[in-house]
Amino acid sequence: MKRPTPQILLTGVALILVVAAFMAPPGDGSSGGFAGAVTYADRHFSSWFGILAVFAFLLGGASLLRTHGRRVRERKADWHYSAVTLVSFLAVLIVGFLKLGGPPGLTGDPTDASSWLTTIFDSVLSPLHATLYSLLAFYVASASYRAFRARSLETSVLLGAALIVLLGRIPVGVTLFRFDSLSLWLLKVPNTAGQRALMIGVALGVVALAVRMVLGLERGRGGDGS
Amino acid sequence: MIHPLAVSHDFGVWVGALLTLMVFSFLYRDNPFYKFAEHVFVGVSAAYWMVIGFWTTLWPRVIVPLIPEASRIVSSDTPLPERDLSAVVPAVLGLMMLSRLVPRLSGLARWPTAFVLGTTAGYAVVRYVRSDFMHQIQATIGDGVLIPAAGGGWNVAESLAALVTLSGTIFGLIYFMNTRRGGTVTTPAARIGLLVLMVTFGASFGSAVMARISLLVGRLQELLGDWLGLL
Numbered sequence: 001m002k003r004p005t006p007q008i009l010l011t012g013v014a015l016i017l018v019v020a021a022f023m024a025p026p027g028d029g030s031s032g033g034f035a036g037a038v039t040y041a042d043r044h045f046s047s048w049f050g051i052l053a054v055f056a057f058l059l060g061g062a063s064l065l066r067t068h069g070r071r072v073r074e075r076k077a078d079w080h081y082s083a084v085t086l087v088s089f090l091a092v093l094i095v096g097f098l099k100l101g102g103p104p105g106l107t108g109d110p111t112d113a114s115s116w117l118t119t120i121f122d123s124v125l126s127p128l129h130a131t132l133y134s135l136l137a138f139y140v141a142s143a144s145y146r147a148f149r150a151r152s153l154e155t156s157v158l159l160g161a162a163l164i165v166l167l168g169r170i171p172v173g174v175t176l177f178r179f180d181s182l183s184l185w186l187l188k189v190p191n192t193a194g195q196r197a198l199m200i201g202v203a204l205g206v207v208a209l210a211v212r213m214v215l216g217l218e219r220g221r222g223g224d225g226s
Numbered sequence: 227m228i229h230p231l232a233v234s235h236d237f238g239v240w241v242g243a244l245l246t247l248m249v250f251s252f253l254y255r256d257n258p259f260y261k262f263a264e265h266v267f268v269g270v271s272a273a274y275w276m277v278i279g280f281w282t283t284l285w286p287r288v289i290v291p292l293i294p295e296a297s298r299i300v301s302s303d304t305p306l307p308e309r310d311l312s313a314v315v316p317a318v319l320g321l322m323m324l325s326r327l328v329p330r331l332s333g334l335a336r337w338p339t340a341f342v343l344g345t346t347a348g349y350a351v352v353r354y355v356r357s358d359f360m361h362q363i364q365a366t367i368g369d370g371v372l373i374p375a376a377g378g379g380w381n382v383a384e385s386l387a388a389l390v391t392l393s394g395t396i397f398g399l400i401y402f403m404n405t406r407r408g409g410t411v412t413t414p415a416a417r418i419g420l421l422v423l424m425v426t427f428g429a430s431f432g433s434a435v436m437a438r439i440s441l442l443v444g445r446l447q448e449l450l451g452d453w454l455g456l457l
Binding site: 046084 | 301302432436
């Protein structure tokens with residue numbers, strides 16, 4: 001192993017959390033000793049994880065600035081759109097960090113209903129997010145027509161289940177076919193059975209992957225800390 | 227009777243409506259309006275979540291614990307909190323993560339990555355074993371398959387549902403165990419398991435389509451109602 005230290009950190013952090021789940025005594029971890037250290041780690045690691053997630057956002061923002069800044073500077077193809085990204089990014093950053101609008105200055109809450117940041121969320125981010133996802137309604141319909149043409153028993157079952165669920169939730173399906181109760185039963189019984197089989201299978205897979213990472217066997221995806 | 231137009235005078239509604247139309251223009255084909263909206267979305271989204279993360283997490287959990295005097299910037303009338311040096315650890319790890327921006331120091335970023343992977347692995351083992359493994363088995367076999375009726379005897383419908391759920395789960399698991407590389411099903415039980423999984427995928431697909439259609443209806447309501455005042 002060329003650089004073992006990050007792997008030791010990975011293994012140590014994972015083992016502490018597993019140990020903490022089984023033996024952490026109540027308290028804030030100030031009692032000292034091994035039990036105290038384990039409790040302290042259990043209490044703080046998830047918070048630190050959240051903090052690192054924010055640093056990852058900062059890293060992403062800096063990377064976005066660098067990438068699109070370079071495209072604009074070098075006048076690459078479609079650089080105008082990169083300029084749009086940069087302008088909207090910087091504008092929201094200034095509005096958000098300086099807490100413009102709404103309650104007075106920096107003492108205000110950036111998520112207050114009257115703040116400019118909330119207005120940007122309501123008028124720009126939320127409509128764009130909803131519209132981009134709603135576009136999928138069209139593409140899912142055409143893709144499903146191509147993918148699910150009933151060519152085998154399995155695809156016929158899949159298509160049938162999807163149709164029953166869809167028709168069971170719209171007035172025409174309920175009025176003409178009385179699919180509401182069948183749809184409910186399908187969601188509650190066989191769907192639950194399949195979901196449980198999937199969840200149990202996924203859980204076993206995740207645990208196996210976690211153990212491989214802890215043992216340093218999963219190198220392809222950063223198991224060696226890289 | 228033609229409904230009179232009552233177009234909104236709200237600037238925010240106009241911005242939302244125009245951006246919505248720009249995105250919908252993609253249904254015709256890729257065009258500059260769609261690209262404009264797409265790039266606005268990328269920039270606004272990245273900055274918005276950065277700002278929210280800064281004010282809701284980084285400020286109260288790192289900056290104020292390390293520099294209590296900083297809390298005066300956002301609130302002058304609250305007492306100074308005590309200095310908490312434990313925030314040094316995530317702060318240092320975070321700065322090491324940002325070192326990826328400097329090619330010469332980018333190796334330092336392996337440390338916070340190792341911490342994140344270790345935390346994920348540690349929590350995943352516990353959470354998945356507990357909630358996705360033990361609890362699901364418990365929920366499947368916990369009450370048995372013979373459900374008593376309120377007035378005595380057995381509730382046939384509920385018992386049948388419990389039996390189908392139990393056997394469907396077992397067949398689904400058999401499918402995972404009796405499938406060769408490439409998806410070849412090796413036993414009849416595994417084939418039944420595959421059918422159970424297909425019902426699940428079909429139900430999930432139907433629900434996903436419904437969710438997208440709901441979003442679409444919401445956007446149309448906003449365009450025709452809030453913006454044009456036709457509804």
